[in-house]
Amino acid sequence: MSKPAVEKRYTLSERVYLVEILKGLVLTWRHFMFNFRASFRPGPHTVPTCWQYPEDRREISPVFRGEHMLCLDEQGRELCVGCGMCAKTCPAQCITVKMAKVAEGEEGRYAGKTYSQGFNIDLLRCIFCGFCEEACPKGAIVLGQGYELARYTPGECQLGKERLLANFRKAKEEGKLKPKKRPVPVAGEAAKEAGAEEKGAKAKGTGPAPAKKSSPPKS
């Protein structure tokens, strides 16, 4: 096996070497001057700089798949009925759900006739694919915008029910709830039926367009 011989043909400017180097230097210098001038403009991120985390945070997509939460409806009742669809569809098998019947006098707390007595998400196993969200018939489990997932102990990575509900309340306070899902139209049937019939059709809607962030001018 012999390698083909390649003859190098350089034009004059390439051979001289400095011409092209200077061209490149002019380009990088132009970039530098543009950014230098832009850095005096008011407002954040007028130049492509690093985000000065944690003081300065970039905007997260409204459909971001971050830390989970269990949603409540308008009356503050838990939506989850403990059916276990999320646990069944999870590729990483990180969800455990225990269903229980709603006891007498507890109807005000839960939206359904049953509820999830135990609900646990193992963050160490979760891969944030969002399938639980799609599988949930009630729209109870949602992946929120929390992306700071560092913990000190493995035990803290087990998201219990209280933690998941607290995540929802926090997101509601901050107005970071996910926009309503837009049902994905399925071929050959109305979109309404599709939502009830098919797992794959239950898709996240992208919701209203997010406010465009003031992106740095790309020079």
Next chain:
Amino acid sequence: MANEYAVNTGHSTGDYVTINIGPSHPAMHGTLRVIAQTDGETVVKADPEIGYLHRGVEKLGEHLTYHQFIPITDRLNYCSAIANNVSYEMAVEKLMGIEVPEKAQLIRVIMTELARIADHQVLVGILGVDLGAFTPFFYLIIQREEIYEIFEWYNGARLTNTFGRIGGVEADLPDDFDARWRELKPNLLKAIDETDKLLTHNRIWMDRTIGVTAFSPEDALAWGFTGPCLRACGVKRDLRKDEPYGLYDRFTFDVPVGKNGDVFDRYMIRMREMEESIKIIDQAYAMYREMAPDAPLMAKVPKTIKPPVGEVYHAIESPNGELGFFIKSDGSEKPYRIKIRPPCYMIYQAFPELVKGEMIADLIACLSSLNIIAGELDR
């Protein structure tokens, strides 16, 4: 194989020095290991060791349902996860005979080509970094961030997108895609142009890349090269043109072809391909806008996916080459066998042949230009 290098005496036969590059080395892409026998600075023999990132993806596929395997495919070529998703979904759809709605296919084309651009940007940027040119890397990676933001606004993930479902896609394009794409396109072209200005005619770059690890088309075909590395050798083969899948027969685009198959050609092919991908996205997006807003995005698929007994192989032109999925179904809801044909694997086999007689520094340049992704190689 590797045992003979277990003890490095420093002077093996013929005064050769055996050096170990990797598996954790700044110039190595991921966890690759190359054991190189050198005579001075010339590589006499290079032994790639693979398997440091082996996660048993194919075995994992036998224990997951068809839908649950989609997130796993993200982790193959993590520079362009969407291409892997689309390839796998198409294979399952072929097996089940599902007709994917046109709008969903257009979204797939748009996203796959964006992923291709992102992949090539990483490659060209890193190739520059490995050869000591740091600036183009920044110009490209800033634009890649914008592409990743499109992904993030589409379905909420940046790197492991889990894009699409069997039978369609999970969501429509976000409302702000139009604005984002219109902002991104000129910036992308500008970044490619600036990289071109900084590198292509630079004498240092040319000396370091032209003629380095040149490969003949016959050898490339014999070794099973596909994708940009094969086209760099002068073989005009692109699955999007030769075996059109999806809607690729509707777009007009060129297939750039190189001549020598050296590092320079591999770099140039990628630069041209980014421009072609932008063309394809433009055409696909124009078609997409003509579709009705409530056009279907999902084919009618059963809730539990149980393909008929049989086997299927489907390959797409991923940024790296021919990425194929062979799926054998026994009629249950889990695949009986999934075999992945990663383009890297075939290309990396020829690595010892490619670098024989080259310099150590060119070994690094060659590795970068082949775009060996450990996640895809070791699976």
